[in-house]
Amino acid sequence: MEESAGLSAPFYYRNKAQFPVGEDKEGNPIAGFYAGRTHSIIPNISCALGVKVNERILNIILDFMKEYNIKPYNETAHEGIVRHVLIRYGFRTKEIMVCLVVNADRLPHSGALAERLAGIEGMTSITLNVNKDRTNVILGDKVKLIWGQEYITDYIGDVKYQISPLSFYQVNPVQTEKLYARAMEYAGLTGRETVLDAYCGTGTIGMIAAGSAARVLGVELNQDAIRDAVSNAKRNQIGNIRFYQNDAGRFLLEMAEAKAPLDVLLMDPPRSGSSEEFLNAAVKIRPGRIVYISCNPETLVRDLKYLTKKGYEVGKCVAVDMFPFTDAVEAVCLLSNRKPDTKVRTVADLEGCYRIRDAKKNQD
Numbered sequence: 001m002e003e004s005a006g007l008s009a010p011f012y013y014r015n016k017a018q019f020p021v022g023e024d025k026e027g028n029p030i031a032g033f034y035a036g037r038t039h040s041i042i043p044n045i046s047c048a049l050g051v052k053v054n055e056r057i058l059n060i061i062l063d064f065m066k067e068y069n070i071k072p073y074n075e076t077a078h079e080g081i082v083r084h085v086l087i088r089y090g091f092r093t094k095e096i097m098v099c100l101v102v103n104a105d106r107l108p109h110s111g112a113l114a115e116r117l118a119g120i121e122g123m124t125s126i127t128l129n130v131n132k133d134r135t136n137v138i139l140g141d142k143v144k145l146i147w148g149q150e151y152i153t154d155y156i157g158d159v160k161y162q163i164s165p166l167s168f169y170q171v172n173p174v175q176t177e178k179l180y181a182r183a184m185e186y187a188g189l190t191g192r193e194t195v196l197d198a199y200c201g202t203g204t205i206g207m208i209a210a211g212s213a214a215r216v217l218g219v220e221l222n223q224d225a226i227r228d229a230v231s232n233a234k235r236n237q238i239g240n241i242r243f244y245q246n247d248a249g250r251f252l253l254e255m256a257e258a259k260a261p262l263d264v265l266l267m268d269p270p271r272s273g274s275s276e277e278f279l280n281a282a283v284k285i286r287p288g289r290i291v292y293i294s295c296n297p298e299t300l301v302r303d304l305k306y307l308t309k310k311g312y313e314v315g316k317c318v319a320v321d322m323f324p325f326t327d328a329v330e331a332v333c334l335l336s337n338r339k340p341d342t343k344v345r346t347v348a349d350l351e352g353c354y355r356i357r358d359a360k361k362n363q364d
Contacts, residue, residue, distance in 0.1 A: 002318040005178045010324030015089045015154070016171045017050040018138060019058060021065075021072040021082045029065040029072050031058050031085060039075060039136075051089045053120065057098055060116050061085055068109045073102075075134075081107065083131060084138050088163060090154035091173045095124040097152045099165040101139060103132050107146070114147035124152045129165055139166060151228070153235075156180060159207045162231045166224040168201040172322045179293065179320045179330055180205050183266065186291045186316055186334035189213050193263035196255070196287075198248040198278070203229030205266055205293075207238050213264070216241040219251040249278035256285035265290045273299025283310040290335040295322075300331055311338050 007013065019031040022041040032044040045058040061082075064070065071080040084101040098117055100107060107113070107128055114126050126147040131140030143150060143165050151164045156176055163169045170176040183205060189195070189212035197206030200218035202225050210216045218241060220226050226245045233241050244251060248269075255262060265287040267274065273296065274282075282290065290312065294300035304314060312335040320330045 002316060004319040004321060004329075005175070005182070006321045007172070007175055007324050009174075011048050012051055013174060013324075014050045014171045015091055015173055016169070017047065017054050017087045019045070019054075019085045019087075021084060022074075023072050029062045029070075029082075031062060050087070053089065053096065053122075054087050056120060057087055057096075057117065058085060060120075061098075061100070061113065064109075064113045064116065068112070070108060078103070078134055086129070086139070086165060088152055088165075088169075089122075090152050090163075092155040093153050094122040095152035095154070096120065096122045097125040097127070097163070097165065098123070099125075099127045099129050099143070101129045101131050105130060105132075106144075110146050118147055124148050125150060127165055141166075156204055157208060159204075159236050159238075160232070161202055161204060161207075162228050162235060163202065164224055164228055166222070167228050168222070168225060170204070170322070175320055175322045175330075176204075179322070179332060180208055182318055182320070182332045183291050183293060184208060184212065186332060187212075187264050187266065187289060189264065194261050195264045195266060196252065196262055198252065198265065198267040199269050200229060200243065201225050201268075203232050203241070203243060205268065206241055206243075207233060207236060209264075209266065210238045210241045214240065218243040219246050219248050221245065221247050249275045249281060252278055252281035252285060256281045260285070262287045264288065266293070267291070268293040269299075271296040271299065273303050279303060279306050279310075283307070286311075286337055288337050292333045292335065294331050294333070295328070297329065297331065300333065304333065304335070307335055312336065313338055 020041050021031050024030050030043040032042045035042050045055050073080040073083040081102050081104050083103055086099040088097040117123055117126055128144040129139050130142040151162045153160055153162055193213045195209050195213045195216045197218040200206050200220045203218050206216045206218040223245055226243050229243045262285050315334045315336050317333040322330045
């Protein structure tokens with residue numbers, strides 16, 4: 001285990017914040033955070049973890065709601081309109097996104113709100129996210145543009161990314177660069193490898209890997225994330241990466257059954273870890289190196305135990321403190337095949353083995 005990578009300035013580091021909206025005993029709209037293990041809102045619009053502009057944005061929205069009598073959502077009665085406020089911020093680009101999650105198809109007087117928010121320097125995207133379900137899930141599937149564009153952009157290293165309201169994107173940009181730099185170090189790319197970025201999201205780590213690999217594939221189930229990933233690759237003129245909307249386990253199994261070559265597997269699964277289907281497929285296709293990025297030590301240990309029983313060994317591991325003052329940590333682990341196939345596969349090999357031409361329709 002290597003020395004953990006900490007954050008030198010552990011305040012105002014989050015590029016994303018989600019604030020539930022409710023009302024106080026006098027009927028005034030409030031925003032803040034849920035009390036532990038409840039959905040009771042503690043009013044607080046000044047947070048030392050999010051960027052400072054969040055407070056100004058929330059004040060504008062709450063004043064707007066009070067002026068126009070826009071009611072916050074009431075979970076019990078399933079009434080009211082505004083459920084949450086999602087704010088994203090580009091640390092390098094200084095672009096700002098505001099997305100109101102609403103229990104309606106429209107927000108009354110949204111033009112007046114947009115005019116006020118647009119006066120904030122860096123405001124780039126103002127949208128509605130429609131969520132009319134009785135659910136604890138914050139975001140719905142439908143996004144409607146109110147003002148500007150539906151996304152913002154930001155950089156990790158030299159790669160510029162497009163980020164939409166529904167996209168996954170690491171919330172701590174400073175530590176993300178450290179996390180991905182260590183992952184690339186562990187991957188040991190020489191320019192000849194075929195790489196799979198599993199659970200690729202908007203393509204962040206896969207596009208970084210593309211600069212040092214022969215070919216990169218990215219697979220992700222979320223359609224919006226794949227759309228952003230394709231746009232990101234075009235934006236950065238990266239020609240040796242392809243993205244596919246599919247379940248990561250199913251996709252890897254298809255590659256294994258087709259005997260498609262794979263030299264390095266990059267995997268960044270959700271907190272629940274990898275599925276048994278995915279791990280079985282990984283063992284079957286048997287890449288020389290697996291770089292496992294995890295946000296949950298418990299599921300990481302579980303999956304590493306499985307992989308080590310199947311012929312892999314853990315070579316290196318480092319913890320990256322993505323969320324200071326919490327018990328949450330990200331980790332990067334390198335696993336090597338104890339019986340590696342040393343043959344170097346070319347792009348032509350991959351095209352011949354795997355039914356990749358049919359899947360290219362996802363790029364259109």
